[in-house]
Amino acid sequence: MKFCVTTPIYYINGDPHIGHAYASIAADILARFKRLDGDEVHFSTGTDEHGIKVARSAETAGMDVYKFSDLMSQKFRDLGKVINLSEDDFIRTTEERHIVSSQQLWRRISDDVYMGTYSGWYSARDEEYIPEEDLSDGKAPSGAPVEWMEEESYFFRLSAYQDRLLELYEKNPDFIAPPSRRNEVISFVKSGLKDLSISRSKFDWGIPIPDAPGHVMYVWIDALANYITSLGFPENEERVAEMMANCVHVVGKEILRFHAVYWPAFLMSAGLPLPKRIFAHGWWTSEGQKMSKSIGNVVDPQKTVEKYGLDPIRYFFFREIRFGEDGDFSEKSLQRRISYDLANDLGNLVQRVLAFVQKIGGLRVNYDFIEDERPLFEDSRSLMRKLRVLMDKQDLNGVLGEVWSLISASNKFVDHMKPWELVKDDEDKLNRVLTALCESLRAIAFGVAPFMPSTADKIFDFLNVDGKSFREIEVNFTDQTFRPPFPLFPKE
């Protein structure tokens, strides 16, 4: 099987924050799961670097716009290292391959493109059009005066795609997820689509439109095209086709429309295959409030990772809320998750089982399970089948729920089986119990692996398991002495 997953490409007008980290980690988890499951995976992320805002920020910083882009893009690349991103490709929209790709896409949709006039309230000081609803007292939010301006612009005949889009949503109910978002998009499209202005001539920091001097592409096409550029468009259209059909675009809810409406329309127009799913994630507030620089509650991914460690944060994001909903990021709830879920449930389970195995001189396997041990064994062996179904729905919260119920079942199992008593008088049962527990630890490690790669690696190390493929779950353990365990999430 092939699988493709993307993050949005991040606009380099500001520094990376926890929201970027969140989207990236979500995509990373999907990618890692599919790789462990044996799929051929393409996972792309990157930066979106064109547009007037970037040009202006560069100017403010007194930098050449190319230098500025390099600097800012690198910050996002560095964020990837901090959060242990396993991307196959980091794409920048200023790269030659992307310019070629976007221009080719432009040519492919040219039957739906025509020259028209774009008009709106323009603020000369801000050098941008201000949407009508953002005006106050006839002024831009910055207080600058605005004037009605018109310029030549290319338009995309989006209006022609209304019916085909509705048909797409109708025939593929899972094209947009979660379902509540789907309704929003459908209702938007039903309300009537207007053609899209897709070029600008007032600034030049963008991809030149073929054979149209003075015109650059507006963000819609430039940014969205990154997904096919990364897959090798236009050279390798075969790969684009087979990957796109299995592609999940992870996006923020604020850019859902571009991905769920404009992007499919462009692809239809270009005769290219549509992605499998657009998944819109929610937003995090910080300590109960919207993150904002003025409140000073913006969560810095680097600092948070330094303070709490990476894996707990990766875990928290997908345990705390259903993927797709909004959530609140508070240190208190993060600490709670670390202490209870990670240290007490997971960490302590691994420790109590493996320390015990150590104590009695190693694992002597016994797979002749009876009713007492068989349910746990079967739950362990079948865990991945359950997770696969949930993962295919991007139900990351559900996946962790399943893994934690196996953890909980294992903790109960230890209590009920009382291996510290079996060691005195029932060696056969003791071995069956510990074999079943090692099986469950291994399944748990695999379940946790996409979320917390380095934690999973520690458990794999303890168990002498390779940890490269879910197939390893089907292999019986052999008699052996494990290396001594140490607490995975030590408390102070």
Next chain:
RNA sequence: CGCGGGGUAGAGCAGUCCGGUAGCUCAUCAGGCUCAUAACCUGAAGGUCGUUGGUUCAAAUCCUUCCCCCGCAACCA
């Protein structure tokens, strides 16, 4: 009357489609165990399921009134 989602134990949520003893996690209280990171296990308390009226043997679930909250409502990467 723009479209949509939601109001269920102290908190966060599931259950509502296909009516039939109201469930989960955390917090609280009590007990057990001692392998383990004072971790783990068991049990208890706690809810007029937003409001009004109705259908029904039976309503969180179906119909109705009103109140409240939150998304979306196009050029915002």
